[in-house]
Structures are given as C-alpha cells and as structure tokens.
C-alpha cells in the first residue's frame with residue numbers, strides 16, 4: 001500500500017498548489033477586470049468620496065498580493081470565506097443601487113452559508129444527470145462494443161450523432177413544452193421538490209450520453225480484438241468469463257477517465273441549464289454573483305470548483321490504478 | 330494401432346476469400362499424431378503452418394474457411410463441432426501455445442491468478458487455493474525461479490522466456506492430452522529458445538502429453554520430434570524423421586531448406602586478415618551510459634539502469650567487427666552512442682582520432698556522411714510514397730551540393746553497385762521484396778561514400794539465399810572501397826560468415842573480443858560457450874548443450890550484483906566471481922576476455 005499512500009500524498013500536495021494558483025488567478029482577474037464593487041454597493045447616486053471610503057473599508061485599495069494573503073489567511077485559519085458584498089443575511093439578493101447608508105458588514109450573508117445553501121441542489125442535479133447518463137449509455141455502449149463493426153455499433157454511432165447535435169437550450173425548450181406544458185408530467189422551472197431536478201438532469205445527461213457511448217463502444221471493441229481476449233476461449237475459459245473478467249475490465253479504464261472529464265464538464269453545463277430552468281443551484285448563484293460583481297462569492301465558488309475538479313481527477317486516477325495496476329501512480 | 334491415434338488430419342483443405350475470390354491456403358493435408366507422440370511440422374513463414382495449427386482447433390480467422398477434409402480429435406470431428414463441443418475440448422483436452430506469449434494474458438491481472446482461473450474453468454471441482462498451489466507447482470516444474478512470488482506478478486514483469494514458460498503451464502494445466510506449440514521459440518533469444526527446447530524435451534519424457542511442435546527451424550524440431558512433415562505453400566512435401574530429413578532430404582524443397590540452415594563449424598571460412606598497419610578509424614574507450622527511471626516504490630526516488638558499463642574497442646580501417654549479444658545486453662544503446670543519437674556519460678568515442686564529444690555540431694554533421702547506419706527493418710525504414718530514386722538521393726541533397734544530373738548518375742551507379750535495377754529509379758517501393766528493400770537501405774547509406782557502415786541486424790529479416798547474396802555484396806564493397814563494417818547482431822552464424830573479429834556483450838560489457846576463429850573454435854568465456862551451445866544448427870556442436878547451456882536469465886540492469894555479472898548463471902563460477910569484477914585479460918593469441926578463469930593456465 002506504499003504505492004497508494006505515496007500516490008495520494010503526492011497528488012494531494014499537487015492539488016493544494018493547483019487550487020491556490022487557480023484562486024490567485026481568479027483573485028487577480030476579478031480585481032483588474034471591469035466593474036467596481038464599491039460603486040455597486042454605494043449606488044449610482046453616491047459621491048466619489050463615499051465610494052472611495054467604502055472601497056478602502058472593504059480592503060480594495062491595498063496591494064493585490066496583500067489582499068490575497070489576508071483573504072487566504074482567513075480561509076485557511078478560520079474557514080472564513082468572508083461575507084457577500086451585496087447579499088443581506090436573509091438570503092435574498094439585495095438589489096444593487098439604493099441605499100448609500102451602508103448596512104454594517106456583519107449583517108451581510110456569509111459566503112459559506114450561501115454556498116452551502118445551494119451546493120446540495122446542484123450536487124443532486126449532477127448525480128441525477130450522471131445516473132441517467134450511465135444507465136442509458138452503459139447498456140448501449142456495451143451492446144455496440146460487443147458487436148463492433150456490425151449494426152448495433154452503427155446504430156449507437158447514429159444515436160450519438162443525433163444527440164450530440166442537439167443544443168441544450170433548444171432541447172430544454174422542447175422538453176418543457178412537451179413534458180411539462182402539454183403532458184403535465186413534470187414541473188419545469190424553479191425548485192420545490194426532487195421532481196424539479198428531473199428535467200434539467202435529462203438535459204444534462206443527454207449532453208454526456210453520446211460521449212460515454214462512443215468511449216465505451218470504442219474501448220470495448222478494441223478490447224474484444226485483443227489477443228488475450230480472443231484466445232480466452234482457446235485457453236478454455238467460459239465466454240462470460242472472457243467478457244466480464246477481461247474485456248470489460250480493460251474497457252472500464254478509458255470509460256472511467258472519460259467519466260472524470262465529463263463530470264468536470266457537467267459542472268460547467270450546470271451553469272447554463274440551471275439558468276434555463278431557473279433552478280436555484282450553484283450555477284444560478286454563480287451567474288448572479290458575476291452580474292453583481294460579488295467578489296467574495298465568485299472567489300469562493302472558483303476555489304470550490306477547482307477543488308472539486310482536482311478531487312475528481314485524483315479519484316479517477318486512483319480507481320484506474322486499482323483496476324489496472326500497471327498504471328503509473 | 331489405429332486406436333492409438335489421438336489426432337487425425339485427413340485431406341484437410343483451407344481457403345481464404347479475399348474480395349470475393351478464393352485462394353487456397355492449405356491443400357490436401359493429411360497426417361496423424363498418436364498418443365504421447367511428439368510430431369513436428371516444419372515450414373517457413375507463409376507456408377500455412379500457423380493456419381494449420383488454428384484449423385485444428387477451430388480457430389480460423391473469419392476470412393478463412395475449411396473447404397474439405399476432416400480433423401478428428403479422439404473421434405470428435407473438429408471441423409463440424411459446435412461451440413459446446415469445442416468448449417469441451419479446447420483448453421481442456423487440447424492446449425495451444427503461440428509465438429507471441431506476451432499477448433496471451435490479461436495485462437492487468439497477476440499471471441498466477443489467470444492460470445488458476447483457467448484451471449478452475451476447465452476443472453470446476455478444483456478449489457481456489459488448490460488451483461493456485463497447482464500453478465506454483467507447475468511453475469517449479471518448468472523452472473520459473475521463485476515460483477510463488479512470480480505467480481503473484483503482472484505479465485509485464487515477465488521476460489519473454491519466462492512468460493513463454495507460463496503460457497506452456499497455462500496450456501497444460503488442465504491435464505491436456507495434446508499440446509500444440511506453434512512457433513514457440515521464434516521470438517526468443519538463442520539461449521532462452523534453447524532452454525525452451527530443453528523444457529519440451531523434458532515434458533515429452535515426463536508428461537503423458539502428445540505434442541504437435543510447429544516451427545520454421547529444423548534445428549529446433551530436430552531435438553524433440555519423433556516424426557515430422559515438411560509444409561510448403563500449403564502442401565505436405567515430405568514426410569520423414571528429423572534424422573533422415575537432415576541427412577537425406579528427398580525433395581528439392583527439403584534439400585533447399587537444409588541448405589539454408591546456417592553452418593558454423595563445418596564450413597571453411599576465410600576472412601581477409603586486416604593489415605597490421607591499418608589505421609584505427611573508430612575508437613571506443615571505457616564508454617558508459619546510464620538511464621534514470623522513476624522508482625515506483627518511493628515518493629520521489631529514481632533508480633538508474635546501467636545500459637552500457639564501460640565498453641572499449643578499436644575498429645581498424647577495412648575490417649569487419651561483429652558485436653553479438655542477446656536482448657538487454659546493451660548493444661542497442663551502444664549503437665545509439667556510436668551514431669551519437671545519444672551521448673555517453675563517461676568515456677570517449679573518437680572517429681579518425683577526433684573525439685566526438687569535442688566536435689562542433691557542424692563537424693559532426695559532416696562526419697555523419699562518413700559513418701552511416703543501415704537498420705534492421707526493411708519495411709518501416711523506407712517511406713512508401715517516395716520514389717526509389719528520391720529515397721536514395723535524399724542524403725546527397727542534405728550533405729552534398731551537386732548538379733541534379735550528377736546526383737542522378739551517382740544514384741544510378743550506386744543502385745547498380747548494390748544490385749538494384751536502375752529502372753526502379755522512378756518507381757515507388759511498393760511490392761519490393763525484403764531483399765530489394767534492404768538494398769535500397771544500403772544504397773541510401775552508400776551514396777555518401779562512407780568510411781564505416783553500422784549494420785544493425787541488417788540481414789536478420791532476410792532468408793539465407795538473400796543473406797548469402799548480400800554478404801557477397803558486402804565483401805565486394807569492402808575490397809573495392811575499403812569500407813569498414815560494424816555488424817550488430819544476435820545471429821552467430823551470420824557473424825561467423827562475415828566478421829573478422831567478434832565482440833560478445835553481456836549486461837552492458839564486452840566479455841570477450843577475439844578473432845573469428847578463436848571465438849568459434851577456442852572460446853574462453855563461459856557465456857560465449859553457452860551462446861555457441863545454443864546456436865540453432867544441424868551440426869554437431871563442439872559445445873554440447875548439456876555441458877554448456879546456462880539456465881536462467883541475465884539479472885536486471887537495475888540491480889547488477891557485485892562481482893562478475895554472469896556469476897548467477899555461470900556453471901564454472903568460483904567464490905571469487907561473486908566478489909570481484911573479473912579483470913580484462915589480454916590473450917597471448919590476441920584479443921581480450923573478462924573472466925577469472927582466463928589468463929591463468931586453467932584450460933576449460
């Protein structure tokens with residue numbers, strides 16, 4: 001187990017560096033990009049001095065690296081991601097503009113609460129999408145891969161091409177029209193219970209399915225033509241042993257890698273789909289935060305997503321290494 | 330005794346259908362193998378012998394089909410058998426071992442577990458632990474060292490010879506009645522191949538299995554088969570016993586086949602002695618090269634592979650030096666160093682007295698024209714979409730400025746010189762034979778009029794007739810142009826025919842470097858003797874396998890033991906050998922040998 005421990009230590013060290021770098025880049029970009037959060041808080045009517053005063057209070061006038069280290073220190077030592085620039089504690093978004101008499105910072109919502117509030121919804125959506133995608137693409141991909149070059153393979157390729165050419169906003173529109181408005185089977189927008197996750201999850205899943213089907217069909221097809229699989233029957237193994245113990249095992253590593261990539265891509269897809277369905281998850285929160293220049297919130301979301309990416313990657317490599325011990329840890 | 334016949338093949342025909350047309354692959358094949366008999370099938374590549382092996386077990390490619398005749402295994406018709414009948418026989422009663430053992434096993438599962446899985450598939454009554462114990466037991470029988478440990482390792486950790494042994498265990502473990510061995514020694518080094526032959530001899534004597542031994546090499550079959558057939562273009566051309574075939578081949582084809590088999594000792598070979606005052610063109614002094622690889626077992630560590638561990642030799646102008654050794658001996662790394670694709674970590678290589686390491690890039694570029702490399706693979710090394718003329722003239726474009734017409738004359742002259750039809754100048758190399766391709770490679774190297782040619786296994790892809798022609802060509806070139814050759818090869822018989830001096834490499838060092846006559850008639854180093862004893866010839870070797878063939882394989886270049894690196898296999902190892910690196914002795918007859926036994930008067 002030296003190998004696994006050493007792998008985990010090395011990868012965790014690497015990921016800390018990656019997450020820190022990513023957060024530093026976001027931090028700097030935010031502060032050099034357009035949009036002045038102090039102005040947004042102070043409101044369009046406030047004087048230049050008021051804006052400047054707010055900015056100094058918010059720490060926006062110190063050198064950038066100093067700002068970053070202060071921020072990082074709070075995060076690391078106290079798990080404190082700061083408070084939202086704009087959101088009051090109640091949770092509802094404070095409409096920008098308005099009061100120049102700035103409410104004390106303590107009354108604003110803590111970033112961590114905002115995120116923890118939304119994260120479960122998004123995770124639920126992502127898991128559901130993944131579950132749908134897997135339960136559709138695994139049978140199809142296996143069937144296609146076991147009959148590489150014959151009609152099931154061709155049919156799977158055709159299905160994938162059709163799915164891949166459907167843009168998600170268009171698909172979402174059609175689904176809402178048919179399933180919600182005409183058939184009244186599922187609710188469409190907002191969120192009240194689990195059923196609200198189903199339609200957006202389907203839209204997300206349909207984006208991934210073609211990729212997974214192709215990946216599985218190709219890698220299984222390639223496995224089936226490997227000598228150690230073909231010679232299995234000659235060695236005296238049962239056909240099911242050959243397929244389940246050897247061919248599928250070999251095909252699962254590329255599939256796993258693809259899953260990792262797709263899971264990461266899913267987090268991006270969530271952004272659009274949540275927006276379309278007005279689904280109150282992390283994606284929607286991100287879009288609002290960007291529109292409102294809510295630096296602490298954007299910053300924390302960026303850190304969280306990069307951490308999720310990194311963890312997914314480590315898990316994928318760890319699992320792949322357990323399946324195929326030849327892989328270099 | 331008809332009841333004793335295990336496998337009967339009767340008028341078997343197989344055809345390939347390519348693009349709607351059908352081509353005969355096997356025609357009218359008949360033979361019978363009795364129980365406990367070892368039966369040989371000899372044929373060169375393309376004779377249909379591998380197709381025959383697969384036809385016997387119902388494993389033909391989809392493009393091939395049986396057109397007639399019958400294969401019966403203990404009364405079961407193998408041609409018409411359905412999937413269930415085949416399953417009851419393949420792997421259970423008939424075991425099959427092919428030429429490429431590295432692809433037999435799932436690369437992600439330890440070998441022992443896979444063989445145990447097979448045993449339990451064919452003998453469900455065997456328990457899990459029992460199966461694994463049986464595997465370990467058989468590993469010991471086929472002399473896999475540290476059997477229990479090796480059973481737990483992945484296939485990638487096995488060398489070619491070891492994995493072939495494991496594949497043999499896999500094929501036999503169900504208690505098979507017939508073992509089909511299709512070209513099993515083909516990918517192996519000579520000493521390892523000889524060990525596998527020895528293993529088959531043991532199996533033949535000790536296990537109640539009939540063996541069908543298929544090979545392209547009569548010397549391989551000679552030592553084990555009771556009877557054999559010769560296959561040519563899908564037909565049986567001769568039936569005989571190994572001894573009778575070797576002594577009195579009846580058909581013209583068999584006679585040619587026998588004539589092809591290289592001779593080492595029984596043929597006179599004259600090698601023009603190198604003039605004593607010839608200048609040294611290439612000098613290699615104590616050259617070393619290590620490669621670092623990441624160590625999987627520690628967090629940040631790396632380990633070093635010692636590929637070349639202090640090699641020295643001089644090459645005189647106009648001589649032919651051979652460097653022989655088995656896989657992993659460092660000859661490929663040495664070649665990379667000599668062609669400065671790679672730089673040594675220590676030591677120096679000088680050309681015409683000038684140190685390569687101190688040369689400017691420009692000088693080295695010019696030098697490249699004087700030292701040319703001809704590679705092993707006649708197919709991969711020739712661009713398919715260039716005309717032959719363009720391929721050969723390319724080095725001239727790079728290295729010489731001359732008029733197009735001059736260049737063309739130079740290229741066609743060279744083509745004639747190496748025996749290529751100048752009419753090929755504007756043709757593409759498609760459809761050319763291996764021999765013609767190798768001539769293109771040679772012409773490409775020769776247009777620059779090099780002083781030295783490095784030949785890396787250049788002749789090993791060619792058959793004997795073509796080899797003979799090319800060797801004659803090399804000799805002509807040498808006397809006409811005074812070219813110096815450096816042959817890098819594993820093929821002792823080829824080296825015997827062309828080289829004036831031969832260096833034997835083992836694990837990154839030269840263990841013996843002597844004249845041709847000395848090497849083949851009075852070798853000093855035990856490893857040289859082992860190589861000679863393993864050489865596949867029909868002659869009575871002066872170095873009998875029982876006395877000189879070594880067991881085991883070289884230690885890993887990662888963990889080279891102290892003392893002599895051959896000590897773990899050497900039949901004559903002394904206690905001192907495991908502590909002290911043997912010094913290099915200069916022999917009175919000329920040449921060097923690195924062994925504790927040499928130098929003193931201990932004649933062996």
Ligand code: SF4
Nearest residue numbers: 893896899906924925
């Ligand atoms: S030095 Fe010793 S171990 Fe090495 S080859 Fe000579 S006798 Fe054998």
